[in-house]
Amino acid sequence: MDTISTEKKQRLSQNWFSVIINTYPTESKAFFGKNKDLFANPVGNTIKRNIERLTHEVLLLDLNRDHVKEALEPIIRIRAVQEFSISDALAFIFAFKTIFRKENPSLSQTEEGRLYLEALDANIDEIVLMALDIYMSCKHKIYTLRINEAKKHVRQLLIKKNLMCEVPETGVEIIR
Amino acid sequence: MADFPKPKEMFDSIDYALPEKQWEDVPPDLSPGNFCYPTKRKNLEYLGLPANKDEWSPSDEDWNLPDNWQTIIHEGFKDLLGKYRSLKIFMDTCVRCGACADKCHFFIGTGDPKNMPVLRAELLRSVYRNDFTMAGKILGSIGGARKLTKDVIKEWFSYFYQCSECRRCSVYCPYGIDTAEITMMGRELLTLLGLNINWILEPAANCFRTGNHLGIQPHAFKEMVEFFCDDIEDITGVRVNPTFNRKGAEILFVTPSGDVFADPGTYTMMGYLMLFEHIGLDYTLSTYASEGGNFGLFTSADMMKRLNAKMYAESKRLGVKWILGGECGHMWRVINQYMETMNGPADFLEVPVSPITGTRFANAASTKMVHIAEFTADLIRNNKLKLDPSRNDKNIVTFHDSCNPARGMGLFDEPRYVLKNVCNNFYDMPESTIREQTFCCGSGSGLNTEEIMDLRMRGGLPRANAVQYVHDKYGVNMLACVCAIDRAALPPLMDYWVPGVGVTGLHELVGNALVMEGETERTVDLRQEPLKEEEEDADE
Amino acid sequence: MNVHYLYSLLAVIILGLIAYAGSEGAGLTWLFGLVIPYVALLIFIVGFANRVWGWAKSPVPFRIPTTAGQQKSLDWIKSSSIDNPSSTPGVIMRMALEIFLFRSLFRNSRVEISGDRLSYKWVIWLWLFAILFHYSFLVVVIRHMRFFLEPIPFVILMIDKVDSIFQVGSPVVYQSGVVLFAAATVLLLRRVFVPKVNYISRAADYFPLFLIIGIAFTGIVMRYFAKVDVVGAKELAMGLVTFSPGIPDASIGGIFYAHLFLVCVLLAYIPFSKLMHMGGIFLSPTRNLANNSRAKRHVNPWNNPVKVHTYEEYEDDFRDKMIEAGLPVEKE
Structure with missing residues (x-):
């Protein structure tokens, strides 16, 4: 199973992409899916670009977590702010199991194929776990930004009016 | 694209594709996190603006609108039409060509069709047709008119506070229709009912x-x-x-x-x-x-x-x-x-x-x-x-x-x-x-x-x-x-x-x-x- | 499928059939040939004028041009005199480009990145078909003037000649008619098949398109296939414009009355529809004003008096604190 043709890979990633795009309203699906302008359609293009990388990575049975994270992160970052619940935002990852089986129907008939599928499923599960982490860190970031913003005006005033002072930032250089 | 797998469980969970519903029938999402906090009463009172009956939240079912809210909006709308040629022209000339549709950063980022500038304006236009045009009065919904209801007010509140009045769409509009102008009018009407947000009025x-x-x-x-x-x-x-x-x-x-x-x-x-x-x-x-x-x-x-x-x-x-x-x-x-x-x-x-x-x-x-x-x-x-x-x-x-x-x-x-x-x-x-x-x-x-x-x-x-x-x-x-x-x-x-x-x-x-x-x-x-x-x- | 275009399509077909049956079957040629055209024209003129008057009645309180280029500020910075006009000639140019070339629609361009290179691609389809549609419509209208004028002015003969320059078919094919039919069809298909445009489209968008397609269709059928009596048509048209209306003795054909009736419907429909954009574009305040309100005073006729918070009120509120902080005050 080490030879998955480029063509097939493209098909797999295209199908995976379609699954994500189908989570958007009908009217914007075509826009997200088809507009190839990087600047006019950042959502569609970011997802497309990274889902291609992700497809490539997931098919390597020996998962490179760094590469996966690089590809996964931009997608999750977008989905995390798009009004999705966490399950809705991440469900697309599981879909790859079905997509792959549909594309390779005979695989489950051989012992070797079954082993491959098992390994692939394990990869997917691992990617879902990574996605959970990324999703949470994005949400965490949002909450941090909200809190910072809420604190900001007042805090600046307190500092500048000498009603509050902060510990000076010593030793920063050493840590860096 | 046609033959991608559609196992039921996957689809049930993630297919957000809207059913064949018209935009008029899709309610806005006013769950927490999707709206700005409404203004505190004291700001309205300090500025001498009308306030609605009681404290309210956009996620409430009842917004405590004043009893004659329909008259207030109708009269307010009439007043604005008399004061601004821009509003009249922008209500009448849109041909819904869709050139503006994908120019709004909120549409690009959300994919929500009501963030297409043309639809944002239609929120107001549909009521305009119903109240102020002959075609709208005769043809009703076929003529693109709709009655002003409390749900329409909620929709206005949701989408007129999802527009940053940046005017990007107006650059591409063949008639120069400026959504900032539409949003400003929409917000002015909402303010007549005491509906405004705290981040603006404070x-x-x-x-x-x-x-x-x-x-x-x-x-x-x-x-x-x-x-x-x-x-x-x-x-x-x-x-x-x-x-x-x-x-x-x-x-x-x-x-x-x-x-x-x-x-x-x-x-x-x-x-x-x-x-x-x-x-x-x-x-x-x-x-x-x-x-x-x-x-x-x-x-x-x-x-x-x-x-x-x-x-x-x-x-x-x-x-x-x-x-x-x-x-x-x-x-x-x-x-x-x-x-x-x-x-x-x-x-x-x-x-x-x-x-x-x-x-x-x-x-x-x-x-x-x-x-x-x-x-x-x-x-x-x-x-x-x-x-x-x-x-x-x-x-x-x-x-x-x-x-x-x-x-x-x-x-x-x-x-x-x-x-x-x-x-x-x-x-x-x-x-x-x-x-x-x-x-x-x-x-x-x-x-x-x-x-x-x-x-x-x-x-x-x-x-x-x-x-x-x-x-x-x-x-x-x-x-x-x-x-x-x-x-x-x-x-x-x-x-x-x-x-x-x-x-x-x-x-x-x-x-x-x-x-x-x-x-x-x-x-x-x-x-x-x-x-x-x-x-x-x-x-x- | 949606009801909006089905209703519109049905409406146009029924309208066409009514005129065909009414003139051919019921012999109501006087109604479709004389009465309705006058009524439609009257509705058009009064309705159009009324609408424009309605717009003109409302003032333009503020100068709100959309500035799409560099402002005129310092002498050594080149200003964009058309996209951000600072004077009337610039505004006229801007409006001319909008009206004749649909400039804003043309802006619908986009940049595509292929690999590391920026390549520019214009999504010009909407613009292109809009231009083809409007100009072919214009040529068709001008060409039809030959039915209403005797002798036919040279200009119209020339346009007629250019429009049929390829000299194919018998009678020779006018490109404008074919282009109008095709462009309107493309614009219609776009509404049906592009999801986001479909979502915003209503009967008011489909009906005029079907109507115009219907007009083009009946026109084409009448000229190339049914071959109606052109002399009779001209006789009727001349009668109408010279206010000596009469129905020619020879039958012109039901398809002619269907064509004429659809045109009348269109005329009467214009003042109540989005087709008023033909007038509205001239009055659009984001396009027809110069961006010079910092250099020249613009007056708002209703400039509402408002309650302001005066300096005196402000000082009364904070006087002690101001004095303490060493800020100058009016009243100690």
Whole structure:
């Protein structure tokens, strides 16, 4: 199973992409899916670009977590702010199991194929776990930004009016 | 695309594709996190605006509208149609060609069809047809008309507070239909029912009383500015001496109060002070007109006029010759397109002439107010400033055209000219994302409030995406802008999408590069961070 | 499928059939040939004027041009005199480009990135078909003037000649008619098949398109296939414009009356529909004003008096604190 043709890979990633795009309203699906302008359609293009990388990575049975994270992160970052619940935002990852089986129907008939599928499923599960982490860190970031913003005006005033002072930032250089 | 697998369980969970429902039948999402907090009653009362019956939340079923709410909206709408030709034309001429559909940053980021400018306007238009056109009255829903219901009011509230009045769509519209105008009218109508958001009305109320959004009292305003003078002295060894409410000064300087109270705007403020000191400008600040921004623009024409009136009133009282305005977005839309009409004629002022270069600003002959970027560009052009752009070398800069100075004024080349003279590394973002096609920060028109952070991140995605591009390509690490809302809204946006890119005002960079008379050798920039450190990192 | 275009299509077919049957079967040629055209024209003129008057009645309180280029400020900065006009000639140019070339629609361009290179691609389809549609419509209208004028002015003969320059078919094919039919069809298909445009489209969008397609269709059928009596048609048309209306003795054919009736429906429909954009574009305040409100005073006729917070009130509120902070005050 080490030879998955480029063509097939493209098909797999295209199908995976379609699954994500189908989570958007009908009217914007075509826009997200088809507009190839990087600047006019950042959502569609970011997802497309990274889902291609992700497809490539997931098919390597020996998962490179760094590469996966690089590809996964931009997608999750977008989905995390798009009004999705966490399950809705991440469900697309599981879909790859079905997509792959549909594309390779005979695989489950051989012992070797079954082993491959098992390994692939394990990869997917691992990617879902990574996605959970990324999703949470994005949400965490949002909450941090909200809190910072809420604190900001007042805090600046307190500092500048000498009603509050902060510990000076010593030793920063050493840590860096 | 057709043959991708559709196992049931997967589809049930993630297929958000709308059923074949018309937009008229899709209710807005008013769950927490998707709306701005409604205004507190005290703000409405202080400003003498109508209030609704009781406290309410957009997530409530009942919004406690006044009993005659339908009449109020109908009469209000009629009144606006009589006052604004723009509204009539924009209600009547749209052919729904769809050219605007994918130009809105909120649509691009959310995919929500009601964020297409054409539909945002249809929210209002459908009611217009029902109430004011013969075809709508006869044909009803076939003619695109619909009755005003409480659900329509909720929809208005949701979507008119998901528009940042950036006017990008109006650039592409073959009839020049301006959604900002539609949104302004929609918000004005909602305000008649007491429906407004706290993030807009609290600054407006504060500004009315104390002269600035944060409600800073005069003595505190003065102290804050003096604090910057101390910082400037620490950094440069030069003491700057701004004056306040001083009669007889030649120029009144007005800037958004964000420059005085919120980082990184404060560094921009320091830049102004240094520049004025260096050229020996005879100017004064005012604590009464201590706000350039105008949240009235996001409420109603009358509110805008009430808040704006202070600038002329104060310049008259102090007897200055003309007014210089700081870096702010919507402040400059108001000054350029509304101020003189609302509160003029400013015949007690003189046509602005730069006391340093002698340049006469004929473009401001009537309003008598000059943009600081125009003023500084003129100084640089006439070689009146000694600049050392290498002090900004650790910054690889790109420029965000703020919506209002871009599409409500046309201020493009002045700030770029200044930038190119004060820093050595400047790269523009791709053409379709700057100048008149610039993407909004996603937080304009009073939407820069924390409770809708997700929405702001979605709306700002197209801008961030273009920054990401120059960040990856040229190593851009500093986003310059001429807007106080940008300076507040872009840092979290960058933090989320493009970490490692900072935000600065134009005159912070000017302040860094400006070689002042008698200054000591600088080792830190206006943020009191080492001038060179980053550069060494980059060399490695 | 949606009801909006089905209703519209049905409406146009029924209208066409009514005229065909009414003139051919019921012999109501006087109604479809004389009465309705006059009524339709009257509705058009009165309705159009009324609508424009309605717009003109409302003032333009503020100068709100959409500035799509560099402002005029310092002498040495080149201003964009058309996209951000500072004077009347610039505004006229801007309006001319909008009206004749649909400039804003043309802006619908986009940049595409392929690999590392920026390549520019214009999504000009909407613009292109809109231009083809409007100009072919214009030529068709001008060409039809030959039915209403005797002798036929040279200009119209020339346009007629150019329009049939390829000299194919018998009678020779006018390109304008074919282009009009094709462009309207493309614009219609776009509404049906592009999801986001479909979502915003209503009967008011489909009906005029079907109507115009119907007009073009009946016109083409009548000229090239049914070959109606052109002399009779001209006689009727001349009668109408010289206010000596009469139905020619020879039958012109039901298809002619269907064509004429659809045109009448269109005329009468214009004032109540989005087709008023033909008038509205001239009055659009974001396009037809110069961006010079900082240089020249613009007056708002209703400039509402408002309650302001005066300096005196402000000082009364904060006087003690101001004095303490060393800020100058009016009253000690």
